Amino acid sequence: MQMEVKEQIERLRNELHRHNYNYYVLNAPEISDQEFDRMMRELQDLEAAHPEFDDPDSPTRRVGSDLNQEFVQVPHRYPMLSLSNTYNKQEVADFYERVRSGLEGEPFEICCEMKYDGLSISLTYEQGRLVRAVTRGDGVQGDDVTENVKTIRCIPLRLNGNGYPEEFEIRGEILMPWTSFETLNREREEREEPLFANPRNAASGTLKSKNSAVVAQRKLDAYLYYLLGEHIPFDGHYENLQAARSWGFKISGGMKKVTTLQDIYDFIDYWDVERKNLPVATDGIVLKVNSQRQQRALGYTAKSPRWAIAYKFQAERARTRLNAVTFQVGRTGTVTPVANMDPVQLAGTVVRRATLHNADVMEQLDLHIGDMVYVEKGGEIIPKIVGVDADARGPETGPRAEFITRCPECGAELVRYEGEAAWYCPNDTACPPQIKGRIEHYISRRAMNIDSLGPETVDDYYRRGLIRDVADLYDIQVQQINGEDGTREKSAQKIVRSIADSVEVPFERVVFALGIRFVGEIAAKALARHFKSMDALASASLEDMLQINGIGVVIAESVIRYFANEANRDLVRRLREKGVRMELSDEELSSHSDKLSGQSIVVSGVFSLHSRDEYKAMIEQHGGKNVGSISSKTSFVLAGANMGPAKLEKAGKLGIPILSEEEFLKKIES
Template identity: 70%
Template structure:
C-alpha cells in the first residue's frame, strides 16, 4: 500500500473510531492505539501537503492562530421559540395547534431543551462545509474551524443515504465534568468563574484560538434537520435517520399524541434531567409533521408549531453547618458556607461562596440555619435565602473574622473594596504559594513544567519562599531518588526559558495587587523599565489611562516594601527582562494616545495580534465592540456587515490596513 492509500485508509478508520467513541460511546480501540494512528497520519500528511484535506481527523486539534469571524447569512432564519412555564400555557398551545390544523390529527415530538449555544451545520456530499452560530437569527458567525475540534460532530459522514446538501441544527454544550474542572482551575488562578456551562461553551466557541476550543472538550446534540431532499415528512423520523448518518441526536426524544402524554413527559424529565451529563433548562414540543408545520407557519418572532417549556430554577433547602474562610493569592478573604450535601442540577453541592461580609449581613445568617441554595441559570451554587422558622433558638450569627486564618495578621479593608484582605503578603502561606502559582501561569512567565502541586511540594521542602527562589533550584534538589531526571530537567529548562518573557508580562507576573494582564502592559509601556516604575509617584501613575487611585496606591505600596524590592533585584540579577526591548522602545510613540480602536476583518500584512500590539505601542487602546466612544475601526477584508452598519450609523471612521500603517509611521 502506497502512502497516499494509507492516508485515505487512516482518515476513514479514525473517523469511524471517533464516531464509535464520542457518539455511540462504544470504543473499539484503546486511546493509545487511536493516538498512534493519529500520529502516523500527521506524519504522512506532513510529507504530502498536496493531499491536504480540511476535514481530515488531524484538523480536530485546532490552531493557535487568531482569526476574525465572518458573518454569514442563514439560508433558513434561526428563530427563537416562545417560552412557557406552566401546564396551562402548554394546553393553550396544544389547542391553538388543533385549531390551526382544522381538527386534523397530529403528533407532537417531545425533546430536551439543552442550555448551550445554538449552532447550524451545513453538509455537502457528506462533508462538513460550515458551522454558523445563531447570531441575530438572520446572520451568524462562521465558527467552522472551532466546530471541527468538537469530537462528536462528524467531519465526514460515515453513513449513507443522506441528501446532497442539508443543514442540521443543534446545541454546543460544555459537559458538567468539564465545566467544574475548568472553574476549579480558574478559581486556583483567581480568575473570574464562568457562571454556567452555557456561558463557558459560548465563550469557548467564540475563542480566537481553535486549539483552546479543542482543549475544552465541548459536546453537541443535534435536534433539527432542514433541506430540500429530506428523507421523511416526520421531524422525529428525520432525526432517527440522521443518527444513522453519524450524528449525535437529542436524548430522550418521544412522539406523543395527547396532552396528558405531554404532561407525563414534562414531569418525568423534571427529575431525570438532573442525571444528564449536560445542562438542560426545559423541554421543547414540536408538531412532528413538516407538512403540518408549514400549514401552521410563523409569527414575527417564533414558529407556531413549537414551544419551549422551561423548568423553574432549582432550589433546595439544607442546613448550614459552619462558615470557613479562604485566603487567596492577593490576600482577599472569602467566606465559604459548608452545608449538608444536597443534589442540584446534576451535582452534589456541599459548599457555596458567601461573597463578602456585606452579603452575610444582608442574609442575617446564623450557624445552624436552614438555607435555600439555588443554581438555576447561574450554575455556581449560591445561598438565596434563609428559612427563619427553622432557626434553632441557640443559633449564633455568623461573624466575619478579624484576623487571617492562615497567619494571624489583622485583616484590613481598602477604600471602595467589599472584601477584607490579609496585608501580610510576604509571610502568609496561601499568598506566597498563590503568588508563585500566578508567576508561573501561562499569561505571566509561562513556566508550564510546574503546576500548583509542584509549587506546594517545593514550598513544603523549603526550596521556595518567593518567586525569586525558583531561579536558584537545581536538578539535584528536585530529582528525588534519581528517577526523575527527565522531569527535573524539564522544570529547570522551563524556568530558564522564562528569562526571555517580555517586560510587560514580568510586571503582571510580579503579582502586584489589583494589577491585571492589561494594566500590566499599560504600566510597562508607560514607564519602559522597572526602575522608572518603582520610583513612580502617585501623580505619574494616575497619568496612565485606566489606572485608578486604588491600583496606583497598591503599586506604590508594593515598591515601598523592602522584601519586594529585594525580590525584584534578585530577578534582575537572574536575567529576567526588566525593561522594554530596544525594538519596542524604538517603535513606541503616542500617535494613538487617547484613541479607542476596534479591529475587524482579515488582514494581509500582519496578524490581528500584531495590530493589537502596534495600537498599544503607540498609546492607543484596543476595544472589542463599537460604541459612540470608538475613535475608528481598523478594517481588513470581510468586515462583518453588522459592524459596518453600526459604524455607519454612529458615523465612525473606517481605516484601511495600509492607511493605518501610514498613520503610525508618519
C-alpha cells in the same frame, strides 16, 4: 509514488473519521486512544510532507488553529425563532388544546425531546460536507463560527452512508459536558479568574473564542434536533432525525413520539428526575407537532412557532442546615466566605459547601449558625444560598454569622478598598496562601512560563522550606528535588532548566508576574512600556501613573503600596541579581514610539501582510490601545478582507476612518 501517498492519506482520513464517530457519537470505540493518536500523528506527518493533498475536512483540522479570527455575520436562510416558554402543566394542556383546535380535529403526534442548555447552532451541509456553522445571533443573522465548530468531534465534517439531500440545514445545541465544565472552572479558580456560572455560559464563551485551538481543548459536545431544507426525506420531524442519526449526527436517544396529553405529562415527570444523570445540562422539555405539513398549517406568531413550546423545569432547591461559615484567602488576598452545611442532594451531586461571595451578601441574607437555608443550583453549577427559613429559628439557633475582621491565615487586619465589594488581607509578603498563590502566578504560562511546576509542587516546595518567595525558585538545585533515590533526575533537571530560562522573559511580563494587586496583563504592559524600567516604575508618583491611558487611581495606588513595602523592594532586588529582566531591551525600546498615543483602534477582518496578533502588538508598540467594538471614541479601524458588515455600517454612520493594511503600515513607519 504520489498516488500511493494520496491513497494512504485518504485511507487514514476515512479510518479516523469512522473512529471519531464511534467514539464521540456512538460512545463505542473500537481502538485504543494510543492507536488513534498513532494514526493521527501518521496522517499529520503525511499531510505536512505533501501539502498538495490538503483537505479542509481532514480529521487533523479537529485540533484547531491558534490564529485569531474575526467572526463574519451571516444571514439565516430560515429565521431562528425562539420558543414560547411555559412553567406548569396547565400551560402545556393549553398548548395541546390550541394545536387540536388549529388542526380542526385532525389526528396529530407530538415529538417530545430534551431541551439542552447550551448555544444554538445552525449547520449547513452541501454534498455531504459541512460548509458553514452559524450561531443564532438575533435570529435573523448570526456569527460564522465554522472553524471553531470543526473542532467539535461529534459534529461530522463528512456524512456517512447516503440518502441525505444535496443541501440542507440541521440545527442543534452546542454544549459543554459537566466534566469539561468542572475541569475548566477548577483551572480558572486556580488562576483566580472569574468562574463560569454554568455550562451554557462556558460553551458560549468557548465557541466565541477567536482561537479555535482553545475550542478544541475544551471538549465541547453537540446534540442536533431539527432538519430543514427543500428536499428532506420525511414529513415527520422524528423520522427525519432518525435519518440524520444514520448520516452520523448525534441525536438524543431520549426523543419520543406521543399522542395524548397524559403521555406528555409522563415524559415530563420521567425526565424531571432522570435528567440529573445526564452528562450535559438540560433545563426543560421541548414539544413539537411531528408532521411538518401540520407545522406549516399551524404557522407562526411574530416571535415563535405555534406548533412548538418549551416546558422549563423549576430550578432545583434544597433545604439544609448551616453549620458554619469559614473564610478562604486567595492569591491577591481576597477573603471569601464559604457556607458549610449538612450534605444535601442537589442537581445530581452532593452539596456540602456554597459560596457566600462577600460581606454584603452575608449581610443581606442575615445568616445565623444553625439556620435552615435554601440552596439552589438549577442551571448553575456553583451552589448558592438563596434564602433562609427564618420561621425555623428556635432557642438552639446559634449567633449571627459575622464577617471576620482579621485574616484567618496570618491574623492581619483586613482592609476594604474604595469601590471594592471584597475584603483583603494586606499582608501579601507573609500570608501563606498569598505567598504560594503569588508563586503559582509567577510561574504561570502568561507570566514567567516556568513549565513542569504546578500548585501541588509549589505547596510541596513551600512545606519543605525550599521556597518562601519567587526569588527562591532560582536557588533550587537538582539534587534537592530529584527524589530521595534520585529517580526523578530528568524531571528535576527540566524544572531547574525552565526556571533558568525564565530570565529571558520580556520585562512587561515580569511586571505582570510580580502579582501586584489589580495589575493584570494589559495594565502591566502599559506600565512597562511607559516607564521602561523597574526602577522608574518603583519611583513613579501617583500623578505620573495617572497619565497612562487605562491606569486609574486603584491600580496606581496599588503599585505605590507595593513598592513602599521594603520586603517587595528586596524581592525585586534579588530577582535582578538572578538575572530577571528589569527593563525594556534595546530592541524593544527602538521599536516603540508614541505615534498612536491616545488612539483607540479596532482591528477587523482577515489580513495578508501580518497576522491579527502582530497588528495588535504594533498598535501597542506605538502607544495605541486595542478595542473590540466601534464607538464614537474609536480613532480608526484597521480593516482587512471580509470586515464584518455590522462594523462597516457602524463605522460609516459614526464617520470613523477605515485604514487598509498598507495605509496603517505607512502611518506607523512615517
